[in-house]
Amino acid sequence: xxxxxxxxxPTTGSMEWLEEGEDxxxxxxxxxxxxxxxxxxxxRNAKYYxxxxxxxxxxxxxxxxxxxxxxxxxxGLLSMMAASAGADFCxxxxxxxxxxxxxxxxxxxxxxxxxxxxxxxxxxxxxVGPDGDMQCRANIxxxxxxxTELIGEGALPTYExxxxxxxxxxxxxxxxxxxxxxxxxxxxxxxxxxxxxxVHVEAEDGEKVLVPPSEMENCPGVPSxxxxxxxxxxxxxxxxxxxxxxxxxxxxxxxxxxxxxxxxVQLEPVKSGKAQIVLSWWDIDVDxxxxxxxxxxPYWVKPTSALQWRDHWMQxxxxxxxxxxxxxxxxxYLTACRDEYSVWYNLQKARADEEEHKADVCVESPVCRxxxxxxxxxxxxxxxxxxxxxxxxxKSLRKVLKTDSVCLCISDGSLLPxxxxxxxxxxxxxxxxxxxxxYHPHELWQAFFKxxxxxxxxxxxxxxxxxxxxxHLEDKKISVLVGxxxxxxxxxxxxxxxxxxxxxxxxxxxASNVTxxxxxxxxxxxxxxxxxxxxxxxxxxxCEGFDVQTMDDMIKDSLNFRESKEAEPHPLWEYxxxxxxxxxxxxxxDFTKTVPQHCLSTEGxxxxxxxxxxxxAVLWMEYHLAADISVSTGLMQLSxxxxxxxxxxxxxxxxxxxxxxxxxxxxxDPTAVTYAINxxxxxxEIAMDFKL
Numbered sequence: 001x002x003x004x005x006x007x008x009x010p011t012t013g014s015m016e017w018l019e020e021g022e023d024x025x026x027x028x029x030x031x032x033x034x035x036x037x038x039x040x041x042x043x044r045n046a047k048y049y050x051x052x053x054x055x056x057x058x059x060x061x062x063x064x065x066x067x068x069x070x071x072x073x074x075x076g077l078l079s080m081m082a083a084s085a086g087a088d089f090c091x092x093x094x095x096x097x098x099x100x101x102x103x104x105x106x107x108x109x110x111x112x113x114x115x116x117x118x119x120x121x122x123x124x125x126x127x128v129g130p131d132g133d134m135q136c137r138a139n140i141x142x143x144x145x146x147x148t149e150l151i152g153e154g155a156l157p158t159y160e161x162x163x164x165x166x167x168x169x170x171x172x173x174x175x176x177x178x179x180x181x182x183x184x185x186x187x188x189x190x191x192x193x194x195x196x197x198x199v200h201v202e203a204e205d206g207e208k209v210l211v212p213p214s215e216m217e218n219c220p221g222v223p224s225x226x227x228x229x230x231x232x233x234x235x236x237x238x239x240x241x242x243x244x245x246x247x248x249x250x251x252x253x254x255x256x257x258x259x260x261x262x263x264x265v266q267l268e269p270v271k272s273g274k275a276q277i278v279l280s281w282w283d284i285d286v287d288x289x290x291x292x293x294x295x296x297x298p299y300w301v302k303p304t305s306a307l308q309w310r311d312h313w314m315q316x317x318x319x320x321x322x323x324x325x326x327x328x329x330x331x332x333y334l335t336a337c338r339d340e341y342s343v344w345y346n347l348q349k350a351r352a353d354e355e356e357h358k359a360d361v362c363v364e365s366p367v368c369r370x371x372x373x374x375x376x377x378x379x380x381x382x383x384x385x386x387x388x389x390x391x392x393x394x395k396s397l398r399k400v401l402k403t404d405s406v407c408l409c410i411s412d413g414s415l416l417p418x419x420x421x422x423x424x425x426x427x428x429x430x431x432x433x434x435x436x437x438x439y440h441p442h443e444l445w446q447a448f449f450k451x452x453x454x455x456x457x458x459x460x461x462x463x464x465x466x467x468x469x470x471x472h473l474e475d476k477k478i479s480v481l482v483g484x485x486x487x488x489x490x491x492x493x494x495x496x497x498x499x500x501x502x503x504x505x506x507x508x509x510x511a512s513n514v515t516x517x518x519x520x521x522x523x524x525x526x527x528x529x530x531x532x533x534x535x536x537x538x539x540x541x542x543c544e545g546f547d548v549q550t551m552d553d554m555i556k557d558s559l560n561f562r563e564s565k566e567a568e569p570h571p572l573w574e575y576x577x578x579x580x581x582x583x584x585x586x587x588x589x590d591f592t593k594t595v596p597q598h599c600l601s602t603e604g605x606x607x608x609x610x611x612x613x614x615x616x617a618v619l620w621m622e623y624h625l626a627a628d629i630s631v632s633t634g635l636m637q638l639s640x641x642x643x644x645x646x647x648x649x650x651x652x653x654x655x656x657x658x659x660x661x662x663x664x665x666x667x668x669d670p671t672a673v674t675y676a677i678n679x680x681x682x683x684x685e686i687a688m689d690f691k692l
Contacts, residue, residue: 011684051286069138220366
């Protein structure tokens with residue numbers, strides 16, 4: 001059966017209907033899953049196995065049969081660990097049907113079909129009794145339902161239900177408990193992901209300062225956690241204001257409550273500063289004694305222990321509702337509020353009437369009221385706060401603007417219209433094509449203009465580029481067309497080429513001598529060896545002695561369905577790699593002309609300069625704003641002889657994994673990589689092929 005799927009093409013801006021097979025969603029789910037990453041997590045797997053062996057032994061020592069309930073079994077790995085440790089029977093629950101089917105095959109292949117029953121249901125639908133899914137309640141509860149925030153995948157309601165309906169009182173639980181840790185920090189870099197800082201512009205008539213509206217200044221932001229690889233955040237980018245403290249624990253062997261609640265700890269700042277950020281992570285004690293511990297603590301907390309790389313569990317950055325000054329030694333209270341799926345934090349000064357004060361705790365989740373946090377994601381806030389980047393745009397605008405310039409800006413949520421006005425353009429209009437119906441961005445911009453006394457200076461055109469009329473422009477021709485370009489619908493670097501399509505759509509409204517900024521763009525690429533990111537696409541084969549090849553084949557099939565022939569977006573500042581080749585410009589796009597009818601193609605060869613494993617190609621865009629002024633969305637610099645790379649921290653780069661990673665081939669050292677890249681101007685899609 002075929003299904004028609006509607007999607008807005010992020011590059012061309014057009015609405016498309018694509019015919020997809022019924023397996024399309026499932027293939028996407030598998031191809032983009034983190035199953036491979038979890039199977040490669042040796043620390044997690046070995047400790048779970050140790051904990052399961054110990055739990056089965058404790059039950060057997062009591063003279064009981066060991067009956068295991070494994071919720072969210074995935075490949076069936078934890079159930080197979082239990083069966084091989086001597087469990088009498090295991091019930092393995094998996095709600096995702098293709099995954100449950102794979103688990104049945106893996107269990108059978110490893111010879112455990114008589115000991116493990118895979119149940120393709122949500123655990124809350126499982127029945128117990130002579131005619132039920134389970135013959136009796138289990139006395140060992142094994143789960144791996146955690147995400148970076150611990151509770152974001154619904155662990156609490158799942159445990160709550162299991163204790164009420166599926167396991168015996170006083171059951172063994174693997175893991176036994178989880179503990180969440182926090183540390184208070186000051187960090188201009190991380191705070192720039194939540195707040196818009198004032199922008200200073202040197203204009204003809206003196207310095208102008210663009211300030212955010214008060215609604216934005218006082219907005220708590222959005223409640224969703226910011227999960228990152230904190231181990232890639234240099235210590236120079238933050239200052240710790242408190243010691244690491246335990247925020248709360250959950251004992252999984254006892255009944256669990258999922259209802260909203262809060263926890264509070266008293267902190268004594270070890271340093272004075274501005275409390276802005278709560279950094280958080282968790283660990284699990286796999287056994288009751290806490291001897292088998294699996295920790296997500298970042299590098300500065302356990303500097304002596306080797307860090308296990310993992311992408312399925314990282315660390316959390318939480319933004320306080322507002323910046324709070326703290327003084328060394330002057331106690332404060334940190335409150336963590338949570339609902340079933342998320343956590344958020346508040347900081348208060350300690351008060352003498354603390355007991356009465358407890359009633360003040362706000363257990364309501366923060367909600368963005370200024371709309372900016374709905375329009376801009378955190379990397380976008382960081383990008384808008386990047387002073388070096390803003391300076392490049394100011395420098396370029398200075399070169400092209402005249403006192404009679406009629407300027408149109410096409411970009412989502414951009415500060416360029418304000419900069420153009422401050423730098424002397426006679427008339428400034430802006431279009432935000434991706435966000436006309438969502439979140440009413442014009443209300444945010446009206447507040448912005450009002451805060452900076454620009455209400456009658458900049459006009460917002462609420463129309464898509466192809467619907468632009470002369471009346472929108474007061475019958476004037478556009479002399480300067482600008483864009484960053486940035487569009488919220490873009491996932492891959494070249495999706496922002498939508499600016500070129502928009503420029504083509506408004507071409508009848510452009511003056512014959514129009515200046516377009518940026519004047520052009522180029523696609524660049526480089527061959528790299530990843531320190532760890534390759535693991536997310538690499539087959540596992542065996543895991544703790546169990547054959548999981550079926551899972552590898554399933555991921556490979558789904559990748560071959562489409563994904564392996566495509567690049568995928570990753571923020572490479574979080575994923576270190578070294579370059580094996582020089583960066584190379586492969587395609588250019590001339591914005592001074594309209595989009596051509598013919599495809600843009602290139603092929604060639606890249607010489608490998610360093611020895612290493614060629615895991616893939618990284619691709620990014622560079623925008624040439626004006627003569628000698630460019631901004632890169634990818635490589636910022638190659639830092640040394642070893643080829644270490646510094647990446648733009650506000651953008652995701654495109655990663656194309658070579659088939660040798662996906663197929664786990666061992667290749668002799670190649671000396672070059674050949675490539676063929678084709679940009680289809682009709683669909684806006686880039687097809688690429690690489691050969692080692």
